[in-house]
Amino acid sequence: MDSNAAATEQAPPTPAELQRAEQPRLARRLGVGGNVLITLSSISPASSVFILGGAALTTYGTGVFWAFVIAGVVSILIAFCYAELASAYPVSGGDYSLVTRALGPAFGVATFFISLVSLPLILAVFGLGVADYLGVAIAGLSPLGTGLIVVALATVTACFNIRANAWLTGVFLFIEFAALALLAVLGFISIERSPLTLLSPEFLDPSTNEMAPLALGGLLLAVTQGIFAYNGYGGAVYFSEETKNASRSIAKAVILSCVITVVAEVVPLTAILLGASSLPGLFGAELPVESFLAEQSGDVVSLVVLLAIALAIINAIIAIALQAGRLLYTAARDNALPAALSRPLSRVTSGSRVPIVATATMGIIALAACFIPMDVLLTATGSTVAFSYLFIALAALVNHRRKAVAGAYRMPLFPLPPIVAMLVILGIILSALLDPAQWLSLAISVGIVAAGFLYYVAYLRPRSGTHLVLLDAEEEAEAGLGGERHA
Template sequence: MPLDTAAMTTTGGQLSRSLGVGGNVLITLSGISPASSVFILGGAALAGYGTGVFWGFLLAGVISILIAFCYAELASRHPIAGGDYSLVSRVLGPAAGSAVFFIGLVSLPLIIAIFALGVADYLGVAIAGLDPLWTALVVIVLATVTACFNIRTNAWVTGAFLFVEMAALALLAVLGLIHIERPVSALFDPQALDLATGGLAPLGIAGLVLAVTQGIFSYNGYGGAVYFAEETKNAKRAIAKAVLWSAIITVLAELIPLTAILLGASSLEELFGADLPVETFLSGRAGETVTVIVLIAIALAIVNAIIAIALQSGRLLFAAARDRALPQRIAAPLATVSPRTRMPIAATIVMGVIALAACFIPFDVLLNATGSTLAFSYGFIALAALVVRRQTSRGDGVGHAASADSYRMPLWPAPPVLSLVAIATIFVIGILDPAQWLSLGIAIGIIGAGFAYFSLYLRRSPATLHLLAGDDDDDEDDEEIA
């Protein structure tokens, strides 16, 4: 049976194909949360890499667009819920798919926990005495419940929150650009704070590469559009647009405010030496009252991101269950869709429970467990983007000829090749830095567990292997909404 047919006839109903490109982009951008990325990751980058943030985030933006090209072409050929897992398993095979499934199964709930544990820090400016753990638990429960509503409701909810955080980013950009203290050329020579002298010193190549890595991590999430492929109209055309628009908007929404801060800060030394550089800049230019309001907006942005990631994580588990990549007794309830909301409620709740449990894991362990998995996921996606056209030319079962409306990235195979080179560079830097060994080791262990799961269980399931080898061409005639 063709895979897309299986997708549309899952026990319990089908997902609601009711999102346009705009609705998909709203949810995807909410999961990225550009505002919290600028305040948290961007602020850490300013403290560590100084004006190198300009070049680091600019180069990271180029790499992110290249990876977005890979996602766009893969998703256009395989417009199926499940994100990276669905794409990789159908192009590189179920063994690689199992590894990517384990990455998502572990990292998505842990990311939710990390975000949730940080909400109290920002809400604390308005509500004193919030306990981080209890705040996180309440936020995750509310986000999981919201993620069980129908997809259009979630698009409206996340869109409203997203408007607030984009307004905060616009404020940062305006404050920097109306108080320009130095020319753009001052950013061309990367410099960072020298702790020994308190002045600025040239940033080395290693530091610049780490700034690029920070930027890639900050922009991460545009591939989340793929999770909603079965809920997006005209998916073969629309998903590619949603991925690319999400990546472009994210890069601009983060790079412009950070550049404005670098140009508009009264003193770079004071900016880079502050514990919270972005908040320090905002307070100095807009005052304490505005800063408090913006920090509350950042708390809302984090909650918004948790809702969006809860939506993604539920679809990951739903897709794997539907593919029979889990034991039947576990898969059957997880592969069902609510007949009322047409949402994978059981799968969403299970992932929410895992996220709740993750809140009790020490915070540094959470960070290490998620730190290096992103590079591995991107590596699988870039490799799949290289392989998919070769499968097409050979006429393999999973590499059926692309239809006329399938997206084809420009300059192939340059985007996936350059992406793999960038990812390999990140790995080399990580291996040379003992501080990253634990994070790399945990990521390798997760991937190893995925391959072991395939070897010990999944490859003994002929039905699953046959399903993953099917033709998942997206037949719009079969996708009309009742």
């Protein structure tokens, strides 16, 4: 045997590895279905249709049909990238874990910074937005007070057993999909125009208040809106170490979550475009989807559906809180943080196998973020998704050339999925550069990425022997292939 190899085999474990070996691990208690339930809940297709879809209808008119279909294709290509990476590296931690292993620690830490900032801010955005929908039944709700209560309750719920959370989010998700199904039925039973009218994109020109052809640039911007509306299917990766046979199951969970989301959003939006009594009236409404719902079903049904959307948003907050806790726990377990922080944040409860300290910490950050004005929160999170997707696509492009583990998922049509995804994301970033209104959001995202690289170079790289210590190949194989030793 080579002397260097023998020395490597006999090297004593590092303090970080000893600490990790002694601690309880996340338990494998989810099947593919449970993972998909939580992931779909974090996406919240119903709130995407009402909020992002409604805003797109106002701005891009019938162009929403083509835009969301094209965005669906792009999203599925990105899902292929996630699926292959997650199958190769079945480790909790989301984008951070995948990018670290495929592109190296510098890109991984930059991705960690993106998620560390964006996840609690998104929790705050959703929490502050709940009052808009609960307000239809309870007048005078304070967005701040409501947001604080909802985020706090969601954080507590996220500290429960992962299987209990899967059941709970599943119940809320059923209500959410019932609301989407109602929208689709209302539109398709009262079709006012031929589907062929959707093939020529038109929008309501505010200068003339009449319908006009939508330019190609407008359609591309609408595609961007669609990509953001579908965002979240990669969240399945956060639960890799809690899903049975993860190296095979997570790929299925990612792709299923993406396909279900695309269908769940495209179908009701198409139904609304076909069933609205007047397209100018629909596009001119302040809240197009709510306006269509009230027109077709009346005030009572509309009230019930809006309350269902409030539940959908609360459900999304619970699911994202689960993801946020796994992100911080994984980074702490890897010693990507100072030791004084890593020790408590990497703890998992012995009974429920939940990273309670990490989950509660992210919840506290989200509670503090609720005091930030909504427009600032939206600006701070506006461009972060683009950089996350860009790193994932690049990671998939680089990683595909490595030898795959037996039974691991391999994306079809390689290298088309990552290349197309990268081109689209670069196009989104370019469009932001050309729009002065997006400069601040883009600058914040670039600053977050730069801070991640700087933190790695200045703090982690000089401490490479004790910090950022990843799972070894044997531990990753056990995590992915269904080992139950720690369950």
